[in-house]
Amino acid sequence: MADYTSIAIGIDRYQFIQPLSYAQDDAQAIQHLLLEETGLPAEQALLMTDSSAWLGGKSTQPSKENIFYWLDAWLEKQSTSLLWFFFSGYGVSWQGVDYLMPIDGNPADIPNTGIPARELFEHLKQKGFDQILALLDINRSPGVIAGEPVGSEIAQFAPEMGISLILSSQLEESSHEAVALGHGIFSAALLEALRYFGQDIVLHDLSGYLYDRLPELSEHHWRPIQHPLIVIPSIELAEQALLPTGGTAQAATAIAPIITGEETAREEAIATEENALASEMELETAKVPSLPDLPPLKTASEGNNDNGEVFQDTHPENMPQIPAAEAAKKPGRPKNLSILMGAGAILLALLALFWFGRPREEIAETPPPDPSSAPAIADPDPTALPSPVTTAESPVSTATQNAATAEPQNSTPPNTPETNAATEPPPPLTTEGSRSILARARTYIQTNQASGFSRGIEEAQKIQPGAPLYAEAQADISRWSEVILDIARGRAAKGNFSTAIAAAKLVPPEQAPTYAEAQKSVTLWTEQGKQQTVNNRIIRSARRMVRTNQASSYNKAINELKKVPQGQPGYLQARNLTESWSRQIYLIANSRAARGSYQQAIVSAKLIPEGTSSYNDAQKAIARWQQGRR
Incomplete structure (x- = not known):
């Protein structure tokens, strides 16, 4: 059971x-x-x-x-x-x-x-x-x-x-x-x-x-x-x-030879530890099978992870090819389906013949209209329903159709009514129109999304100088720009430099003081992102050194973490790992002392670095174990 x-x-x-x-x-x-x-x-x-x-x-x-x-x-x-x-x-x-x-x-x-x-x-x-x-x-x-x-x-x-x-x-x-x-x-x-x-x-x-x-x-x-x-x-x-x-x-x-003699230097302690655990390591190597190989990765595109390192996009959902023997067992297509597919192929061929058989002039792409002859059209309200089909009586519809079908050379005389209409400024915003734009801009705002504030700024910028509520729109834009920078700083504080940079770049240049701060931050975070990439490699290397019941492996990993400089991204993570791994060494030493293997326990405890919370406990324990006491 x-x-x-x-x-x-x-x-x-x-x-x-x-x-x-x-x-x-x-x-x-x-x-x-x-x-x-x-x-x-x-x-x-x-x-x-x-x-x-x-x-x-x-x-x-x-x-x-x-x-x-x-x-x-x-x-x-x-x-x-x-x-x-x-x-x-x-x-x-x-x-x-x-x-x-x-x-x-x-x-x-x-x-x-x-x-x-x-x-x-x-x-x-x-x-x-x-x-x-x-x-x-x-x-x-x-x-x-x-x-x-x-x-x-x-x-x-x-x-x-x-x-x-x-x-x-x-x-x-x-x-x-x-x-x-x-x-x-x-x-x-x-x-x-x-x-x-x-x-x-x-x-x-x-x-x-x-x-x-x-x-x-x-x-x-x-x-x-x-x-x-x-x-x-x-x-x-x-x-x-x-x-x-x-x-x-x-x-x-646990199998380990008896260790004799007291080691004092750290390097000697490491050597003794490794000798004491040599047989354990051999047994572990024989006991623990290697991990299964990952399936081959199929590259689709490349991107960057949160640490700024390039990696390949893989798709585990891609299904393996069906063996021929299995495929042979699958039922054939229905006869009607084959007929439909054949008819479809004929229809496609006729369409292709019709299209590619036309004169070259007929299928030539229509040249783009001259921008100077196009009428000024106000930005549509994105919250409004689609407009009904325009008629010939609609001046906007007529102007748009004329522009779309115009010849490459503008044959309209410079002083015609159409030209004068095209150069007329859009009608000024009313108070109600400005209020509608601001209301729409504020709907984009989300607490922790820099892109939402950016969309809100873009919408509010439609209220130009002289329009009603212009001062209120500018106040919103200024405040939202500062919020974007705050969001970027929050991401950088967590070490997410790539997303912090992406957010900071959304601060509009028109907001000069905030924009200048954002650009300064982008430069700093770009450099910190590079440092983070290097330090993350060091931390990953240290993690790979750790073996669950080998004190010397934890000590080697801790020494590897010392390569991460204080004040750089990843230092806090390295410090936390040092504390955690020092505690693990102490637990291993205690375990050996509990079995009466005091000499092995002493050797393990001496691997705990100074400056960690477990160091003083280890020193007290060493003094007891040297006297043969738990």
Whole structure:
């Protein structure tokens, strides 16, 4: 019998937040895979989505009340050793507290309608599971909910509770969905990993797969790159079965030679660490199969991702060619269809003969009319209905037809009535006309869309000097120009330099002071975008160095991050990673000390760099371990 329990929650149709597209599908796919492909009994799997079935006369829709009800009522009946907790939906950090947003969560009242993550995890811990695996596909669509990036608090208290945590993205990133996948990108990678490793999967396998695959899927589907944030409380948990059967899962015995002698220098510590883990690395290499090759990418066009790097547009929805043997089995076309296609081909041939057989002069393109002879036509109202067909009595219609059929040489005498009519200025705007233009301009305004303000400015500019409400129109244009620049600055502050530059370029030149500031900012952001590209390559390189249970790999990755200069784009991300990876080294060292391998624990702890929050804890622990005490 399967010795694990699963709760899968997925929310699309939020009551107070912009809906998601595939969160419900994510949860359903996780439950289906566990039930159908790993043999999990239905009574050990709970699904809570927008449309999940009622159980025992009680709704399973993931409201705040229902989620806590089922955590108490349903989990009380479970007696397995491992709990899978999967959540796909919105999360938010508010005043330093991380919340998961239920279907009735309201951004205007997060503390009362959101679910505090710590409170949720405490509920799970009280149920007596030996191991809890939390898989959180949260932090989607940044900017939808106010607050700081979610996940920082969860990543801190999860290891303290002994909970293994996998977040769908790093704190400074966001999760994304892909139409071609029909899932969130994280959930799609998770499903791939479960199918790839099957019943033998352990947390070390899963984390390694997600580290490699998640960025690949992001690039493949034209989404900003996201990387998983993985926190494992101990090395034993990294090697425990995630789909255990027949009782409590047993931790794999770590194999490492005994290390003698005390190393003091950092470089010597690294060398000792690598020697101590040599046999572990050999076993890992033999155990973990290489990732499956991606299908060949079909290039359609090239573009730029959010980091300014060129990538190729690929289309995973392109279907493979049907083998000849399969094609032969397909029924033939109906006879009537063949007749229709033949008739169509004959008709096309006759049309082509008629068209290309005409004299060259007849099909020659009509020369464009002389602009000087065209009448001045006021811009149409885009909100108005289409105009009825004009008649010969309409002066605009007559002038337009004359201009369209004019000969290349203008044969109209210079002082004819037609010429005088064409040079007459449009009738002056009335107060009502100006008010209508301003009202239309204001309909384009959207809170966070620079393009909407730009369209509003373009419309308001139709009110020329001397027209009624000109001063009011200019005040709007000035204010909207400043808002565009503010939007651009907000994007740049988040590191989205390409979209910041695109917004700043919408500031009209007529607004001289704001335009000058925008141009200065474009120059600065262009340079910062280049720096960001270089630093992102460094960060990606560091991520690839990390191996879940090897302290020396984290240390090498931290040293790689030091190449990102302070004050440059990406520095904060590098600093956060340094903190997170230093904590992982400390956890690895503690795990080794708990097994009595004090010398290995000391070697690992010495790899924690100064200036990190884990450094002082590590130094105190080293002093204890040197005396043979935990």
